[in-house]
Amino acid sequence: MISLIKKYKLLSKAEKKLLINTYFTSIKVRFYIKYYKMPSYVHLLGKKSKKTTPNKFDEEKVKLIIKNIKKVSRNSFWRTKCFEEALNAKLQLQNQNIKSTIYFGVKKNTDKKLDAHSWLKIGDICIIGCNNIDKYTITEFFT
Numbered sequence: 001m002i003s004l005i006k007k008y009k010l011l012s013k014a015e016k017k018l019l020i021n022t023y024f025t026s027i028k029v030r031f032y033i034k035y036y037k038m039p040s041y042v043h044l045l046g047k048k049s050k051k052t053t054p055n056k057f058d059e060e061k062v063k064l065i066i067k068n069i070k071k072v073s074r075n076s077f078w079r080t081k082c083f084e085e086a087l088n089a090k091l092q093l094q095n096q097n098i099k100s101t102i103y104f105g106v107k108k109n110t111d112k113k114l115d116a117h118s119w120l121k122i123g124d125i126c127i128i129g130c131n132n133i134d135k136y137t138i139t140e141f142f143t
Helices: 002-010 013-035 038-044 059-075 082-095
Strands: 101-108 114-122 125-128 137-142
Touching: 013 038, 013 059, 013 082, 038 082, 059 082, 059 125, 082 101, 082 114, 082 125
Parallel strands: none
Antiparallel strands: 101 114, 101 137, 114 125
């Protein structure tokens, strides 16, 4: 815990602000997912079945957002799986006026049960949750 505080003190003011925003957005996202049914927060996802077109964005800003989300996920006391991370990233990118698409997919696992997964893309570039997405059948996406 002390090493985390030391690392935090080394961040610039802008990086600290973004990290704190990421942390509180993670709490908000987890709260919505845990205590509300999806129709209550589907508006956060965007427009249904619409993909973003490739757009220009600040790659360094996006990398910092994703790095912060991963950092918060590793150090939080609540569940932060693919859906929480993808929704957090989507909300963070919206704050930066960067359009993104969140995808939901399923695949059959070795036990013949369905595994669900979420990931986020900006245009054709996968930003978060990118592991093995080609094995998932897309069930829905929002922009």
